Amino acid sequence: MKAVITGGGTGGHIYPALAIAEELKKRGWEILYLGSKQRMEAEIVPKTGCDFIGLSLRPLPRNISFKLFSFLFYNLKAFLKALKIIKSFKADFVIGTGGFVAGPVVLAGVMLGRKTIIHEQNAYPGITNKLLARFVNKVCLNFAESADYLKVNTQKVEITGNPVRPKIINTDRKKAYQSLNLNPELKTILITGGSLGAEIINQNIKELYQYALENEIQIIHLTGRKNYEKVKNNLKSSNLNLENPLIKVIDYLDEMEFALAAADLIISRAGATALAEITSCAKASILIPFAAAAENHQAVNAKTLAKKGAAAVIEESELSGELLLKKVIDIIEDEQKLQSMAAAAESMSQKNALKNIIKAIENLNKKNN
Numbered sequence: 001m002k003a004v005i006t007g008g009g010t011g012g013h014i015y016p017a018l019a020i021a022e023e024l025k026k027r028g029w030e031i032l033y034l035g036s037k038q039r040m041e042a043e044i045v046p047k048t049g050c051d052f053i054g055l056s057l058r059p060l061p062r063n064i065s066f067k068l069f070s071f072l073f074y075n076l077k078a079f080l081k082a083l084k085i086i087k088s089f090k091a092d093f094v095i096g097t098g099g100f101v102a103g104p105v106v107l108a109g110v111m112l113g114r115k116t117i118i119h120e121q122n123a124y125p126g127i128t129n130k131l132l133a134r135f136v137n138k139v140c141l142n143f144a145e146s147a148d149y150l151k152v153n154t155q156k157v158e159i160t161g162n163p164v165r166p167k168i169i170n171t172d173r174k175k176a177y178q179s180l181n182l183n184p185e186l187k188t189i190l191i192t193g194g195s196l197g198a199e200i201i202n203q204n205i206k207e208l209y210q211y212a213l214e215n216e217i218q219i220i221h222l223t224g225r226k227n228y229e230k231v232k233n234n235l236k237s238s239n240l241n242l243e244n245p246l247i248k249v250i251d252y253l254d255e256m257e258f259a260l261a262a263a264d265l266i267i268s269r270a271g272a273t274a275l276a277e278i279t280s281c282a283k284a285s286i287l288i289p290f291a292a293a294a295e296n297h298q299a300v301n302a303k304t305l306a307k308k309g310a311a312a313v314i315e316e317s318e319l320s321g322e323l324l325l326k327k328v329i330d331i332i333e334d335e336q337k338l339q340s341m342a343a344a345a346e347s348m349s350q351k352n353a354l355k356n357i358i359k360a361i362e363n364l365n366k367k368n369n
């Protein structure tokens with residue numbers, strides 16, 4: 001069997017696609033990933049050994065301007081290229097995980113009569129999946145409530161959860177400490193702003209750094225590529241000793257499984273894929289939802305964990321270095337709290353999500369054969 005897989009723009013769409021790709025490959029499928037040439041997938045996907053072709057696309061402009069012509073021109077070209085590739089690759093399936101590159105690619109699969117599936121990670125679906133939902137054969141969802149926004153026949157909807165790459169779940173903590181050069185005797189805090197990094201988090205961590213240095217706590221801080229130099233310079237100008245082995249400031253970590261496995265506490269944005277990973281790894285977290293996310297969906301994501309006692313939430317509007325440090329101290333200095341939050345996170349993990357999606361793919365395959 002052969003599948004074209006697509007999805008991208010940010011890690012939140014790419015990693016679920018890679019989880020599906022990896023599992024199908026294990027089952028003998030041939031996979032070709034179609035992504036955007038200009039976005040993160042062009043770098044991330046080939047590193048995993050998955051065949052990748054980059055398309056040239058433009059995002060939907062916010063208002064009607066000359067950019068609309070460029071959007072139509074490039075995306076029509078991408079659509080025609082996708083048609084050609086799907087045909088010559090002889091794909092049986094086209095599977096999309098959101099992000100605007102998935103639009104022309106999945107649509108090309110629909111036009112060619114291939115079996116088509118989309119997966120939506122967020123409670124409030126992205127615009128691409130909203131547009132594609134009515135045309136595809138199967139819609140897999142992380143949250144049941146997303147179906148309310150999609151207006152599609154409920155028979156083609158399946159609630160699968162959000163697939164996490166098996167290595168994220170299975171990484172041994174000892175190996176993680178070794179790989180990241182961490183001391184297993186000390187507590188570790190992971191700070192991550194999602195795949196792009198979060199400037200507002202990066203700007204409010206000096207107090208936390210100071211505390212970590214004074215109390216022998218390790219920090220892995222993933223700044224995001226764009227912000228890396230600025231963050232380092234800011235921290236240096238505050239006279240924080242970045243050469244101290246307790247501190248690891250990293251722009252982007254490909255081996256996220258190590259950072260997740262090593263962490264006792266995670267400070268994070270509340271993207272749906274990040275949360276699926278945090279719960280799968282059974283970690284306590286402090287979540288700072290991205291306030292400008294469509295329909296404030298990160299706040300909705302974060303609340304699901306907070307309600308169960310798995311996470312503390314800080315709204316962007318109230319975030320300060322002092323408040324973040326206070327929340328960290330509340331949790332990291334209270335072993336019982338740390339453990340009960342980790343247990344609550346574990347109770348929310350959807351370890352069968354990947355299996356559920358593969359089952360949905362296999363069922364669709366049987367049904368139409």
Ligand SMILES: CC(=O)N[C@H]1[C@@H](OP(=O)(O)OP(=O)(O)OC[C@H]2O[C@@H](n3ccc(=O)[nH]c3=O)[C@H](O)[C@@H]2O)O[C@H](CO)[C@@H](O)[C@@H]1O
Nearest residue numbers: 010011012015121194195222252253256271272273274293
């Ligand atoms: C700004 C934006 O559009 N955010 C959206 C995007 O977030 P974003 O792309 O940040 O996605 P998530 O926060 O859900 O996940 C981040 C992913 O990047 C990985 N990672 C991160 C940092 C790093 O150094 N290395 C690394 O591998 C994480 O392991 C995770 O798999 O997609 C999510 C899932 O659709 C949405 O919920 C978010 O609202």
